[in-house]
Amino acid sequence: MGIKLLxxxxxxxxxxxxxxxxxxxxxxxxxxxxxxxxxxxMQVVPAVLFxxxxxxxxxxxxxxxxxNVDFKGNTQDMRVAIILSIFSVIGTVVAVFVAxxxxxxxxxxxxxxxxxxxxxxxxxxxxxxxxxxxxKIITVGTIASFNKGLSGGGYGPLVMGGQMxxxxxxxxxxxITSLAEGVTCLAGVILYVFMKDTVDWTLAPWxxxxxVLSVPFAVHTLKWLNERLAKVLIAVVMTILxxxxxxxxx
Numbered sequence: 334m335g336i337k338l339l340x341x342x343x344x345x346x347x348x349x350x351x352x353x354x355x356x357x358x359x360x361x362x363x364x365x366x367x368x369x370x371x372x373x374x375m376q377v378v379p380a381v382l383f384x385x386x387x388x389x390x391x392x393x394x395x396x397x398x399x400x401n402v403d404f405k406g407n408t409q410d411m412r413v414a415i416i417l418s419i420f421s422v423i424g425t426v427v428a429v430f431v432a433x434x435x436x437x438x439x440x441x442x443x444x445x446x447x448x449x450x451x452x453x454x455x456x457x458x459x460x461x462x463x464x465x466x467x468x469k470i471i472t473v474g475t476i477a478s479f480n481k482g483l484s485g486g487g488y489g490p491l492v493m494g495g496q497m498x499x500x501x502x503x504x505x506x507x508x509i510t511s512l513a514e515g516v517t518c519l520a521g522v523i524l525y526v527f528m529k530d531t532v533d534w535t536l537a538p539w540x541x542x543x544x545v546l547s548v549p550f551a552v553h554t555l556k557w558l559n560e561r562l563a564k565v566l567i568a569v570v571m572t573i574l575x576x577x578x579x580x581x582x583x
Contacts, residue, residue: 337370338539345384345543352385353392353551354558355567356507357489359385359544361574365581367536376533379525382518384540389515391545393508395552402508410505416467417474417492417513422520424478447476448490448575455497455568465500478517488514490571503563507555 344366352359360381367377393414397404404411473495477488489510496506525532555563 337372338535340370341367341536341539342543342546345540346547349385349388349392349544350547350551350554351570352489353388353395353511353548354507354555355563355570356493356510357567357570357574359388360488361490361578363540372536373533376536379522379532380534380536380540382521382525383534383537384544386515386518386522387541388544388548389511389518392548392552393512393515395548396504396508396511396555399552399556401504401552401556404508404512410509413470413496413501414509414512416470417509418516420471420474421478421488421492421513421517424475425517425520426524428479428521442579445575445578445581448494448578449572450575452490452494452568452572452575455494455564455571463498463500469495469499474513488517490574493567494571497564497567503560503567504555 344363348359348363351357351362364377364381367381368374393402393404396402402410404414473491477491477495492510492513493506496509497503501509558566
């Protein structure tokens with residue numbers, strides 16, 4: 334256990350760096366890695382959710398401070414973050430209460446297909462600016478949080494893709510995702526605490542430390558990253574994560 338715990342901080346650092354700079358990849362990549370290391374799902378999922386609550390809120394604050402996003406007052410960024418958070422919490426509550434009875438393979442396959450489709454569509458419409466649609470924001474927020482509450486991952490790719498296909502800028506979308514995901518993860522943690530007699534928090538401090546340490550580096554990387562290059566990177570990472578999700582379903 335000791336050697337495994339020492340590996341967790343650098344793993345969380347790398348996963349959160351990708352997540353806070355490209356808006357996805359923390360839970361989606363870290364959860365299966367921790368499971369492969371021999372940890373139990375009920376050790377992994379609550380700890381991943383807790384660490385991502387802390388790092389997500391931290392990332393949102395840092396993104397605002399360097400002007401990647403504007404959360405001050407009644408801005409569109411703030412309104413999108415609030416709507417995403419509300420519907421994401423609803424999706425998380427539904428997931429924690431009913432997802433145990435659903436076939437995980439079917440859900441993973443469906444999420445993987447959606448994510449790959451979004452990645453391909455972003456590339457196909459690279460030079461277009463889609464019209465903003467609240468309907469898309471609400472739909473992807475609810476579906477993404479359902480998957481998050483079930484598996485600890487899969488939120489970022491869906492929410493990022495949904496925002497970009499709704500006409501929101503890349504840097505704004507990354508920061509909004511961080512804030513909404515932080516709120517969503519907090520809801521998941523609270524529900525797991527109330528539904529489980531005991532929750533194993535062994536992994537939580539190690540994950541949280543590695544994730545939070547990476548946030549300033551990731552935020553400044555995104556600030557200086559060219560918008561078009563960031564869009565390409567996000568589409569590529571999204572497609573890869575979607576393919577991996579489909580593969581895991583089998």
